[in-house]
Every structure is written in structure tokens, then in C-alpha cells.
Amino acid sequence: MRILQAVTDDYILTAEPVGSRTIARKYSLGVSPATIRNEMADLEELGYLQQPHASAGRIPSDLGYRYYVDGLMTPASLDEEERWAIQTELSRRTAIEELVHSTAQVVASMTRYASLAVVPRIEDAILKRVELIALDPQVVLVVFVGIPGLVEHRVVETHRSWTQEELARVEAVLNDCLEGVSVRDLGRTLYQQVADVLGDPDLYDGAASLLEDALAAGGDERVYVEGAINLFHQPEFRDVDRLRPLLEFLEQKDALLNILSSHGQSGLTIRIGQENGQGPLEGCSLVMATYEVGGQVVGQIGVLGPTRLEYSRVVAVMRLVAEELSQALARRRNRP
């Protein structure tokens, strides 16, 4: 175990296959290189180490990293300075998207890997309020305010012409009847109650299709990717042909969204190499954390790098960041 730990630590640091001599010199295990060689041969047989070629040192396999992550690595802690950097960055923002976005930026710059972040969709939020504003007779600005401090506006072209008075009436009824309803349900499924209170069926139809269109117009930009260029510095991506597929993958926001949001339960998850399935993520590791509002997971944030990842540091950063982000969101919500 101590040899596996030493090999992994050293390889994470140097990106060079680690030989028995190196370990004997740099890590005081109290045994000679020859002994280490014997043990390393065993570790290779067990699948924890592998050899890029016969005359080279050893590097950890995915399994080796997994074992390392699950128990061997020494947990890192962060400088006061770094904690402070995160906290001030988060206290500078109020809008939730910006909060999450700048969190992703901080994570990228602190870890020097790529970072990913998912912002909650307004559709998943509980409606707090909706505002309807006529920009032109047939263009309406719809502003949704959702419960975890989420605000989104949509500009909708309508078939029907609207006066500001009509919109004000609809707005008032909606806000009276629908507070606490999931935003997703605002579309065609507008409730009977709204129809009753509004009275006018024409107005009701217009409102329903207005909201439906507003929800359909929706921002697809829910995943932020920051610091992708950091991957350039990693020796494993020195080769363009290895880097390109990865960067191309990072452009596919829907795929990223799938991966990140599949990680629904609260807490921290590490996916190593092949655990990400086949494809461009095969040689990468992904550390994911969730952030919450009111005890409920509303989004995810992740770090992506080569399998040779500084796991302990990344885990420390992610723990702190997820915590701070959740707290910042909570502060926004529970103001006096």
C-alpha cells in the first residue's frame, strides 16, 4: 500500500513513469529498490499498476487510482488565502447564474483543470412571481422569478396583440393563483382556477400560449465550461490529436448536462478513467459535487482533468466550493 501510494503521489507530481530507484530515494520506505521492484511486480499482477513499456517505470492503473482515492491519499487542506479568494468572489455576486459561473471560474483557476457547472433551470424552480411587460403590441417580455432566487427573462413574439392593461390583469391573476407552482407547469396546463378568475376565455388562451412560448424559447445555455485551456498544460494532452476530441466533447453541452445531472444525490463523486465509459473521457477523471438550496440539490459543479489528477487538492477545493456556494445561495434566500 505504501508503495502504491508513493508511485501514485510521484506520478501525479511528475507525470513520468516511476521507477524503483526513485521511490527508494524520495520516499523513505526503509527498503531497497530491489524489494520495491518485487512489490511493484505484485501490484502490477493485481492490476493496480501498469507499465507503459518494458523498460519504463510503473504508473497507476484506473484501479490503482481508485484504491488511492478511496483510502491512500493524504487529504489536502487549503490556504487561508485560497479560502478567502473563494469567499470574496462569491460575495461579489447576487444573481444565481453569475454566482455559479464565477464559481466555475474560480475552480478552474485554482485547480488549473477544466471546470464544469450546471445552473438550475427556471423550469425546475417554484414560481415566486411572473412579470409581463409589453415591448411592442405583439412582443411581450416575460420575467420569471423562481424560488431559489432564480430570475430569467424571455422575449416572446405573440400572435395576439396585447395591451399593457391586459397583461397587467393576467399578471395579477397569475401571481395570485400560481405562486408555489412549478414553473414547468405554467404552459398549457394553466389551472382551471386561473380561467375562472380571469373570466375571459380569450385572455386565458392568450396567456396560456404566451407562457408556453416563453418556456419554449428557453435558454439552452445551462452548462458553463471554464478553463478548458488549462488542459493544454497537462503533458497527456501535449498531442493535439488527444486534446481535440476532448475539447470537442466539452462543446456538447447536452452531453455534459447529462453526465453532471445524472449525479443527483448530494455529495462528492469521483469518476476515474474508464468509469466514465468509452469515448473521449476515457483518459480523464471527473470530480463532481452538488450544491443545494434548502436541502435540495439544485445544480452540480465538476472538475475535469487527466486521470493523473491531483485528487486530494481537487477534492479539497470542491468540498469547500460546494459548501460556500450553497451557503451563498442560502444567504440570498433567507435575508431578514
Add this chain to the structure above:
Amino acid sequence: MRILQAVTDDYILTAEPVGSRTIARKYSLGVSPATIRNEMADLEELGYLQQPHASAGRIPSDLGYRYYVDGLMTPASLDEEERWAIQTELSRRTAIEELVHSTAQVVASMTRYASLAVVPRIEDAILKRVELIALDPQVVLVVFVGIPGLVEHRVVETHRSWTQEELARVEAVLNDCLEGVSVRDLGRTLYQQVADVLGDPDLYDGAASLLEDALAAGGDERVYVEGAINLFHQPEFRDVDRLRPLLEFLEQKDALLNILSSHGQSGLTIRIGQENGQGPLEGCSLVMATYEVGGQVVGQIGVLGPTRLEYSRVVAVMRLVAEELSQALARRRNRP
């Protein structure tokens, strides 16, 4: 001139230095390779061509490209299909940011280079309307609606507590007094008239600092970069060390903003190689166009690639796109 044209055309196509034989074979100039060699030696002496090394063919210099762009190149025209792709993409959006953003995406995918786009700032717009909504007693949602169909919302934490009634009063006064004012001037320089109409100096102060904070909170994300990975396919960026500085430069949104928005006059500009100044853009060419609302330039859009750029095609795409974008924005505005 015909030889310069042939060399440039061929080099743009193949990315290989062009020899006299190749030109004689592929372009029917009616002369032999020997003649072409003589002329090419002259063109090199004049600075239009250069030789990567003694035994290689010629490639155009920046000056050569400049001459080519200014008169030699044969203007490209676009397929009906491509025009159609642009038009449908633009008709699917209504919000101005999305319109510009998806324009940038279309340009990137059509040219296979990187594309840049600047969205107008709400600060530069004329105020059409402002909405103030209390989210919490000390958190106000400010929605600005600007004249070229620009909408932006900001969430502001305030020192003072606001009731919705107070906000409604301020909002009414602001909308009465300040329609047509530049959004930028909404902050501290709130006009005397507003103070007079409001009466209450406390309310006036609160409103002024609320708007000031709202403007300060402002989105710094005004430049979109799309298709940066397309640059991977260009042989001149095969080398990571050549590509990285460029991608790093593309991350500096403020520098990009400077470059693009310095191009203020209406129309199309091409900057070739060193014309971009020293630094990461030295080996690149930039084609910039403006888009307008009501005859006024409100934003820019650009294409970035190696100096060996398909100028004629890029110019055709940019002409069309700028035109279509301006028209789409005009349609949004002049609805019946």
C-alpha cells in the same frame, strides 16, 4: 498579378508552398514554369511573396495577401442553401443576445474558423422602460428595456429596505421622466426632474443608488467566441505551442472587445497578419463587420483564422450575415 493570384489561391487551398511547376500545371497562364519562376523572383523582391526556405515554393506575404484581398480575389457567392440556413437560424430567435450569439455560431460553422461577436451593452442603449421588482425587502430585481430591443435584468442587494409600493412609485416616475435617456446616465446623475416629481429625497437617494448598483453589477459577458476548436483543423495550428497563445488570447474578453469595438464605422474591415499588431494575432487574419439598428452601428461580428484565410468566402459570409442580422434586428423593432 495573375501569378500572385494563382499562388495565393493555391496556397489558401492547399497550405503548401507553391512551386512554379504547380502553377503552370493547374492554372492555365499560357507560360512555362521558367517564366513563372522569373516573375516569382520579382514578386518576392517586391515583397508580395516569400520563401519559407531556399528549396521550397513560395507563399504570400502579408503584403501579398493585402494586394490579393484589395483586388485580385474572385468574390465568392453562397449557395441558396447557406443563405437559407442563416435566415432560418436568425428567424428562430427574438432576444437580441441570442440572435447575435446564434449568428456567431452559424458563422463559425459555415466558415470553419473561430468567430467573435459583440453584443450591445444595455448601458449604450436608450431607455425604453425600467421595471423594479422586490424579491426580498433588501433585494430588488431591476429590468432594463433599451431601445434596440435590448433587455437585461440585474439583481441588486440594497442597503435600504424597499416595499413593492415604493418601488412601484419610483418605477412610475422613472418611466415618466426618463424615457429616451441613455441608460448609462441613470446612475448618480438621475435628473432633477425625478427628484422634483418624487418629492421624497430619501426615496430619490435610494432610487439613485439602486440604479447605480444595478448598472455596476453589469454583465461583463459581452463578447461571444464560437468555434475556437475549428482552429485545430488548420495546419498552421497543428503545433500546440502555436495554438495555445491564440486560445489564451481568445479568453481575454476585454482585449477582444477593444479590438472589435475599435472598428466603429459601418462596413467590413480586414486585418491581415502584422496589421493586428504584435502578439498572438500576428499570424492571423481578422475579418470584421458591423451590424446596425436604425442606421446606427450597435455591434460587431468577426471571423478569426490564419492569414491563409479563405478571404473570398469569409467576406461573402460576413456581408450576408451582417445584413441579415441588421434586418432581423430591424424587424424586431418595426413591428406593426
Add this chain to the structure above:
DNA sequence: GTTAGCACTCGCCGGTCGCAAGTGCTAGCA
């Protein structure tokens, strides 16, 4: 003014070779 011929230049490619790092194995020692 144009062209054919020819000697010359130089980057690229494939092969060879020595070096260095690291291994596995064996024999010896506590």
C-alpha cells in the same frame, strides 16, 4: 520576352547506433 536544360540547395524520411533508465532474475546474507 520566353523557354529548355542543368547544376545546386535544402528539408524530409528512413535507417542505424549508442545511451540511459529501468526491469527481472539469481545468488547470497541476516
Add this chain to the structure above:
DNA sequence: TGCTAGCACTTGCGACCGGCGAGTGCTAAC
């Protein structure tokens, strides 16, 4: 029985080198 020193073996990597081919510039002739 576990550990260690010694040693032969493997193999990737970088340097060196020579032939090839593309392309040039020059000269002489038309």
C-alpha cells in the same frame, strides 16, 4: 523467510547520416 546486491537484458529516445525529391536560379538558345 525476507531483504538486498549484482548483473544481464529490454527498449524507448535522441543524434547522426545519407539518399531522395521538390524546387530554385542561372545560362544559353529561340
